Amino acid sequence: MAGQTHDPKALSSFAEDFLTTQGASAVGIATKETLAGGPPSSDLEYVLPGAKSAVSFAVPFDEDAIELYLSKRDHGSHQRDNFRTNFFVSGLAVGLADYWNQHGIPSVGVLANGVYRADTPGGMLDFRPDLSHRYVAVAAGVGWFGLSGNVITQRHGASVVLGTVVTRAELVASEPLPDEDRYCNECKLCIGSCASGLMHPKEKDSVQLGGQEFSYSKRRSYHRCDLVCGGFTGLAKNGKWSTWSPGRFPIPEDDAEFRGALVDALVASAPRPAIEGGFHHPAMPPTRKINMTCGNCQLVCHPDHEERKRRYALLVKSGVVVQNDDGSLEAVAPDIAKKRIAEMPADQRAMYEKVAPESS
Numbered sequence: 001m002a003g004q005t006h007d008p009k010a011l012s013s014f015a016e017d018f019l020t021t022q023g024a025s026a027v028g029i030a031t032k033e034t035l036a037g038g039p040p041s042s043d044l045e046y047v048l049p050g051a052k053s054a055v056s057f058a059v060p061f062d063e064d065a066i067e068l069y070l071s072k073r074d075h076g077s078h079q080r081d082n083f084r085t086n087f088f089v090s091g092l093a094v095g096l097a098d099y100w101n102q103h104g105i106p107s108v109g110v111l112a113n114g115v116y117r118a119d120t121p122g123g124m125l126d127f128r129p130d131l132s133h134r135y136v137a138v139a140a141g142v143g144w145f146g147l148s149g150n151v152i153t154q155r156h157g158a159s160v161v162l163g164t165v166v167t168r169a170e171l172v173a174s175e176p177l178p179d180e181d182r183y184c185n186e187c188k189l190c191i192g193s194c195a196s197g198l199m200h201p202k203e204k205d206s207v208q209l210g211g212q213e214f215s216y217s218k219r220r221s222y223h224r225c226d227l228v229c230g231g232f233t234g235l236a237k238n239g240k241w242s243t244w245s246p247g248r249f250p251i252p253e254d255d256a257e258f259r260g261a262l263v264d265a266l267v268a269s270a271p272r273p274a275i276e277g278g279f280h281h282p283a284m285p286p287t288r289k290i291n292m293t294c295g296n297c298q299l300v301c302h303p304d305h306e307e308r309k310r311r312y313a314l315l316v317k318s319g320v321v322v323q324n325d326d327g328s329l330e331a332v333a334p335d336i337a338k339k340r341i342a343e344m345p346a347d348q349r350a351m352y353e354k355v356a357p358e359s360s
């Protein structure tokens, strides 16, 4: 077996070639120094003690499937593409790490999604990742924080899955993206696409990474996204469009009410007919799959402003989703959706909206 050089420059170029050959649209490198001062989930040593560097990369979603998804013509194509891209990115990270491990360079491929720290007060249910791909990607210049807090990349915007390989090798850090390549113009179409109100419309948060400050909209309770992106509910405030969720449970204004709202919706929605496809999430019982019903903030955010506006228009004109008895999802006009749910027997209606208990 030919030996892999341990020269930082050669290893860095090798990582880029390994990943771009398989379809990565952007690759960069962060080091302990360029991540210094970051939040706990930017700590490379949490996943690999003695780690010195991380390779960050992005793989784009299928754009045709995004079009069908946002316009509510087809749910399955993007859902399948989304889960498969996540598994592909995890596999690619493990592949590069395994290559280096076999050449005596201790490395770990971090899974793209769905891995949560067990050592926080609430354990897995705190949903704190082992490593934040976002922080690593921004420090490595793979993308920049958009106002949404998503990492936006030059070629594919936020419509990518991020991957990371953590290694004890010394690699050559890449620069964060220069000003001219950061396309976010604070158009707020991400905020307009979010039925949950996760992103604060006015306030911002910031993080320090390697002595640089990065800011984005303040995140309100993450349970907002759990409730909506988890598929339990999803009607926009104006009632004119929805996510792919057929649920109509209320979305509270107050962050403190979200945990209760989430538990109520989780229980009430359990008897809904199964939606085709889906995903076994570690926080869900093994008998219950979750479906991807939103992701709008990520999917509308294209680098081209005109395309971004077009995608947003597709979404807000796409109608309201209802579920058929066979589990399939269908987008209809808002008044028709209202009528369909109102005509359901009370026990069926309760799977989708809050039903007042009958008075005796």
Ligand code: SF4
Residues within 6 Å of the ligand: 146, 147, 148, 149, 152, 183, 184, 185, 186, 187, 188, 189, 190, 191, 300, 301, 302, 308
């Ligand atoms: S949708 Fe607009 S405001 Fe939001 S992250 Fe993208 S470019 Fe920035």
Ligand code: SF4
Residues within 6 Å of the ligand: 193, 194, 195, 196, 197, 198, 199, 224, 225, 228, 229, 294, 295, 296, 297, 298
């Ligand atoms: S995924 Fe959906 S619910 Fe979650 S923040 Fe983005 S737009 Fe909002």
